[in-house]
Amino acid sequence: MTCAPSLREAEELSRVHLTAWLETYPSAANGIDVAWIRESVGWVVAPEGVARWREGIEAAALRPQQDFCRIARSGDQAVGFLCGHRGDVTTLGPMYVLAKFTGHGIGSRLMDEYLEWVGGKPVFLWVTTYNERAVRFYARHGFVDSGERQLWKGRLPNMRMMRSPHLVTTGVPNRDRR
Numbered sequence: 001m002t003c004a005p006s007l008r009e010a011e012e013l014s015r016v017h018l019t020a021w022l023e024t025y026p027s028a029a030n031g032i033d034v035a036w037i038r039e040s041v042g043w044v045v046a047p048e049g050v051a052r053w054r055e056g057i058e059a060a061a062l063r064p065q066q067d068f069c070r071i072a073r074s075g076d077q078a079v080g081f082l083c084g085h086r087g088d089v090t091t092l093g094p095m096y097v098l099a100k101f102t103g104h105g106i107g108s109r110l111m112d113e114y115l116e117w118v119g120g121k122p123v124f125l126w127v128t129t130y131n132e133r134a135v136r137f138y139a140r141h142g143f144v145d146s147g148e149r150q151l152w153k154g155r156l157p158n159m160r161m162m163r164s165p166h167l168v169t170t171g172v173p174n175r176d177r178r
Helices: 007-024 034-045 047-062 106-118 132-140 165-170
Strands: 067-074 077-085 090-097 123-128 144-152 156-163
Touching (some): 007 034, 047 067, 123 132, 132 156
Antiparallel strands (some): 067 077, 077 090, 123 156, 144 156
């Protein structure tokens, strides 16, 4: 089940956020271990991180045309989430589903709700290059590599992906149209 989160779920979302990082990003090749992850993003479970989640939840409730946030549950447990923002550029993220709940359609349900909210606008996101499961997931939902790269905190290699209505309907990226 997916729904808009309530303010009381902020702490639970912060735990899912950190747990997903700990499950997803350790990489000896990139010098990323549990200690680095806790140092870099452990703040999400601290009071300031929970407060930021509350702010994001409240923004989505107060400005639903501008901010999007959904939580996914399995029974009474939060197992994933997807947030996004509409501004000059429409962005997706963060989005995570806990490892033991991947492959059950939860991410696709979240994505379908998000893409319905987006409508026909182009969407951009950042994804870690070695997170092959996520890259494939986004590709299945019409996203392509934009060619942009970023090294987050000097270690985490990210690529930008985009989804445009033209690409989804024709299979031809906008930059290749004549």
